[in-house]
Amino acid sequence: MTIAQLQQEIIKLKKEKDVCILAHSYQAREILEVADFTGDSYKLSVDAAGVENSSIIMCGVRFMAETCKILSPEKRVFMPNPLAGCAMADQMDKKFVEELRNNYPEYTIVAYVNTTAALKTVCDVCVTSSSAVEICKKIKNDKIIFIPDCNLGAFVASQIPEKEFKLLSGGCPIHASVTVEDVKRARELYPNAELLVHPECLPEVSAMADYAGSTSGIMSYAQKSDKKEFIIGTEISIAEHLQYMCPDKSFRTLTTKLICPDMKATTLVDLYNCLKGEAGEEIELDADTIRDARKCIDEMIRLG
Numbered sequence: 001m002t003i004a005q006l007q008q009e010i011i012k013l014k015k016e017k018d019v020c021i022l023a024h025s026y027q028a029r030e031i032l033e034v035a036d037f038t039g040d041s042y043k044l045s046v047d048a049a050g051v052e053n054s055s056i057i058m059c060g061v062r063f064m065a066e067t068c069k070i071l072s073p074e075k076r077v078f079m080p081n082p083l084a085g086c087a088m089a090d091q092m093d094k095k096f097v098e099e100l101r102n103n104y105p106e107y108t109i110v111a112y113v114n115t116t117a118a119l120k121t122v123c124d125v126c127v128t129s130s131s132a133v134e135i136c137k138k139i140k141n142d143k144i145i146f147i148p149d150c151n152l153g154a155f156v157a158s159q160i161p162e163k164e165f166k167l168l169s170g171g172c173p174i175h176a177s178v179t180v181e182d183v184k185r186a187r188e189l190y191p192n193a194e195l196l197v198h199p200e201c202l203p204e205v206s207a208m209a210d211y212a213g214s215t216s217g218i219m220s221y222a223q224k225s226d227k228k229e230f231i232i233g234t235e236i237s238i239a240e241h242l243q244y245m246c247p248d249k250s251f252r253t254l255t256t257k258l259i260c261p262d263m264k265a266t267t268l269v270d271l272y273n274c275l276k277g278e279a280g281e282e283i284e285l286d287a288d289t290i291r292d293a294r295k296c297i298d299e300m301i302r303l304g
C-alpha cells in the first residue's frame with residue numbers, strides 16, 4: 001500500500017471504530033495528516049479532556065497516552081508503539097518525590113508533564129513547556145521545587161525572579177546535548193537567521209537564542225515573524241513541519257543531534273495496525289493512580 005492508501009484506510013477505520021487520533025507535533029507529517037487533534041503536550045491534554053469518541057489513540061510518547069487515560073478513564077486509550085517512552089519521564093520516581101516532600105514541606109512541588117502517572121500522584125501541579133511560566137506565576141507559594149528538568153526549570157525561574165526555585169538534576173538528553181559550539185557553528189553557517197530554541201536546552205544555549213519557548217511557541221513565532229530564515233533548536237521534525245507550513249521561509253536545524261528516537265518510534269503502519277487491533281498497547285492504570293494523578297493535571301488545566 002502507498003502512504004496515501006494507508007492514510008485512506010486509517011481515516012475509514014477510525015470512523016468505523018469511533019476512534020479519535022491525537023498526535024504530538026514531533027510526529028511524522030503523514031501521521032499528523034490523519035490525526036483529529038495535533039499540537040504540543042499542553043494543547044493535546046486540553047483536547048484529550050474534551051474527546052467524545054469511545055477510544056483514543058495517542059501518537060506521541062507514553063506519558064502523553066497516560067495523561068489521556070487519566071483525563072478520560074472511561075475511554076479506551078492506546079499507543080500504537082509501546083516502545084515510545086521518554087528518556088526524561090523515568091528519571092525520578094514516586095519515592096524520590098515523597099522524600100522531597102518530607103525534606104522540604106514548605107515548597108510546592110511542580111512536575112513537568114513529561115513524568116510518569118505514578119509520580120504525578122504525589123505532586124501538587126503539572127506544567128508543560130508552554131504553560132510553565134504562567135502556572136508558576138499563579139501558584140500562591142513563593143517556594144517552588146521544579147522537577148525533573150533543571151534546564152526548563154532554570155528558564156522558568158529566570159522569568160519569575162521574585163520566586164525561589166529549587167532545581168534538581170534531570171532533563172531531556174536530546175535537547176541537553178546541544179552545545180554552545182553547535183550554536184556558534186549554526187550562526188556562522190546562517191548569519192541572517194533567527195535562532196529559536198526549546199527551553200529544555202542548556203541555559204547557556206537558550207541565552208544565545210533570539211526566542212526560547214515551547215514547541216507551539218516556536219511554531220507560532222516563526223509563522224508570524226517577518227524574518228525569512230530560522231535555525232530551529234528543538235526536535236528535528238519541527239523544522240520540517242514549518243518548512244511545509246511556510247514555503248516562502250527557510251528553516252535550518254540547529255544540529256542533527258536533535259532527533260528523539262522515542263518520538264520517531266511510531267510509524268503510520270503502527271497506527272494502522274493499532275486501529276485493526278493487531279498492534280499497540282492499551283493503557284491500563286489503576287483507579288487510585290488515576291484519581292491522584294488527575295488532581296495535578298486538572299490543576300494544570302485550571303491554571304494554564
Ligand code: 13P
Nearest residue numbers: 040041128129130214215
Ligand atoms: P512540548 O511541551 O513543547 O510539547 O514538548 C514536549 C516534549 O517532549 C519536548 O521535548
Ligand code: SF4
Nearest residue numbers: 086087088172174260
Ligand atoms: Fe522526552 Fe526529550 Fe523525547 Fe521530548 S524530546 S519526548 S523530553 S526524550
